[in-house]
Amino acid sequence: MHALCRRALHAALLVGAAAAGAAEPAFQITPVDDAWFKALPMDPQAATDAFMARIPPDVKARADAYFVGGYWLQLWNFLLGLMVAALLLFTPWSARCRDALRRRLRRPFWADAAYAALYLLAGSVLTLPLAIYQGFIREHAYGLATQDFGAWAGEQLMQLGIGTVLGGLAIGLLYAVLRASGARWWLWGAVAMSSVMAVTIAIGPVFIEPLFNTYKPMPDGLLKDQLLRMAQANGVPVDNVFVFDASRQTHRVSANVSGLMGTAAVRLNDNLLNRASPDEVVAVMAHEIGHYTLNHIPKMLLQLGVLIAAGFLFCDAVMRALLVRLGTRWRVEGIADVGSLPLLAAVFGTWMFLATPLLNTIIRVHEVEADLWGLNLAREPLAEAEVLLKLVEYRKPDPGPIEEFIFFDHPSTRTRIFNAMQWRANLGDTAEP
Ligand SMILES: [Zn+2]
Numbered sequence: 001m002h003a004l005c006r007r008a009l010h011a012a013l014l015v016g017a018a019a020a021g022a023a024e025p026a027f028q029i030t031p032v033d034d035a036w037f038k039a040l041p042m043d044p045q046a047a048t049d050a051f052m053a054r055i056p057p058d059v060k061a062r063a064d065a066y067f068v069g070g071y072w073l074q075l076w077n078f079l080l081g082l083m084v085a086a087l088l089l090f091t092p093w094s095a096r097c098r099d100a101l102r103r104r105l106r107r108p109f110w111a112d113a114a115y116a117a118l119y120l121l122a123g124s125v126l127t128l129p130l131a132i133y134q135g136f137i138r139e140h141a142y143g144l145a146t147q148d149f150g151a152w153a154g155e156q157l158m159q160l161g162i163g164t165v166l167g168g169l170a171i172g173l174l175y176a177v178l179r180a181s182g183a184r185w186w187l188w189g190a191v192a193m194s195s196v197m198a199v200t201i202a203i204g205p206v207f208i209e210p211l212f213n214t215y216k217p218m219p220d221g222l223l224k225d226q227l228l229r230m231a232q233a234n235g236v237p238v239d240n241v242f243v244f245d246a247s248r249q250t251h252r253v254s255a256n257v258s259g260l261m262g263t264a265a266v267r268l269n270d271n272l273l274n275r276a277s278p279d280e281v282v283a284v285m286a287h288e289i290g291h292y293t294l295n296h297i298p299k300m301l302l303q304l305g306v307l308i309a310a311g312f313l314f315c316d317a318v319m320r321a322l323l324v325r326l327g328t329r330w331r332v333e334g335i336a337d338v339g340s341l342p343l344l345a346a347v348f349g350t351w352m353f354l355a356t357p358l359l360n361t362i363i364r365v366h367e368v369e370a371d372l373w374g375l376n377l378a379r380e381p382l383a384e385a386e387v388l389l390k391l392v393e394y395r396k397p398d399p400g401p402i403e404e405f406i407f408f409d410h411p412s413t414r415t416r417i418f419n420a421m422q423w424r425a426n427l428g429d430t431a432e433p
Pocket of ligand 1: 287288291367370
C-alpha cells in the first residue's frame with residue numbers, strides 16, 4: 001500500500017478508536033521491587049539494558065508508533081504550510097486584503113499587523129483538520145489526552161486569539177524593521193524576533209499560562225522543603241514551589257523552572273506529583289533547576305537568534321529571485337511589502353524545516369547538560385532512570401543514532417538512562433546507602 005494511503009487508513013482507524021472511547025493510558029512499565037534494584041549490575045551498559053528490558057514489547061511498539069507518527073506530522077504540517085502560502089499568493093485575496101487594510105489603516109505598522117493577524121487566522125482555518133487530528137484525535141487514540149472535544153476546542157480558540165494578536169504585532173514589528181533597516185533587515189529582524197521571544201518567555205508564566213491552568217503553591221512538607229532548598233542553593237530566585245493541574249489536559253508528566261529574571265518560577269505538574277515517587281520528583285526538578293542555573297533560556301535565545309538571522313539571509317536571497325519572476329503576478333512590491341508575508345512564511349518555514357536536526361541538536365545538548373547537573377544535584381541515578389522510563393509514553397525509547405540526531409530534541413530514553421548509569425558507576429557509591 002502507498003505510504004500516504006496507509007497513513008490515511010491509520011488516521012481513520014484512530015478516529016474510530018477515539019470515538020469508541022477505547023483510549024486508556026497504555027504505557028505501563030513493568031514494576032520491580034527493592035531486590036531488583038539491589039541486584040542491578042554496576043556496569044553502565046548492563047544496568048541500562050536491565051532498565052530498558054522493563055519496557056514491555058507492546059508499550060515499546062506503541063511509543064514507537066506515536067513518536068514516528070510525529071515525524072510524518074512534521075512533514076505534513078510543513079507541506080500544508082507551503083500550500084496555504086501558495087494559495088494566498090496565486091489567488092487575488094491576499095493582495096486585495098493588503099490594499100483594503102492600507103486604505104483603512106493609515107499607519108503602516110497597524111496595516112501590516114492587521115494583515116499578519118488575518119494571515120495567521122486564515123492559516124489556522126485552512127489547517128484545521130490536521131490540527132484536530134494532531135491535537136485531539138491522535139492524543140486520545142494514544143491515551144494521552146484527558147479533555148473532551150468542547151474543552152479542547154475552547155482552549156484552542158483562546159490560543160488562536162492570543163497567537164493572532166501577539167503574532168500580528170510581532171510581524172508588524174518585523175516589517176517596520178524591514179522598512180527602516182534596508183539591506184541589513186535580516187540582522188535587525190532577527191534581533192527584533194529574538195527580543196519578542198524573550199518578552200514572551202518573560203510574560204508567559206504571569207499572563208498566558210494561568211489562562212490555561214491553575215497554579216497553586218505546593219502543599220508544605222519535606223518534599224517541598226527539599227525542592228526549595230535545591231532551587232535556592234542553585235541561584236533560582238524563588239520562595240515557593242507551584243503545582244499546576246495539567247491533568248485537565250493530559251496524562252503526561254512534566255515540570256519546569258521557567259520565566260526570565262523576575263518571573264522565574266519552579267513548577268511541577270500534578271501528573272508528576274501523582275505518578276512519581278518523591279525521589280523521582282527530586283530527580284526531575286534537579287534537572288529543571290539545571291536549565292536555570294546553566295542559563296539555558298538566554299543561551300537558547302542567542303542560538304535561535306543566529307539561526308533566525310541566517311534564515312532571514314536565506315529568505316532575502318530566495319525571495320528576491322522569486323519576486324523578480326513572479327512579483328508582478330502576485331502583486332507584491334518587494335520584500336518590505338507585507339503582501340510578501342506568505343512567501344516569507346513559506347521560505348522561512350522551509351529553512352526551519354531543513355534546520356530541524358540543528359535545532360534539535362541545540363536543544364538536546366542543553367538537555368544532556370541539565371541531566372548531568374540534575375544527577376550531581378539530586379544524586380538519584382536510579383530514581384532518574386525510573387522516571388525516564390515513564391517518559392516512554394511520548395518519546396521513542398531506543399532509536400538508532402542517526403534517527404536520534406535528526407528527530408530528538410531530548411536524548412532518547414536509552415541514552416539518558418545510560419548517562420545516569422555511567423554517573424552511578426563513577427560516583428554512585430557516594431550517593432546510594
Ligand atoms: Zn530539560
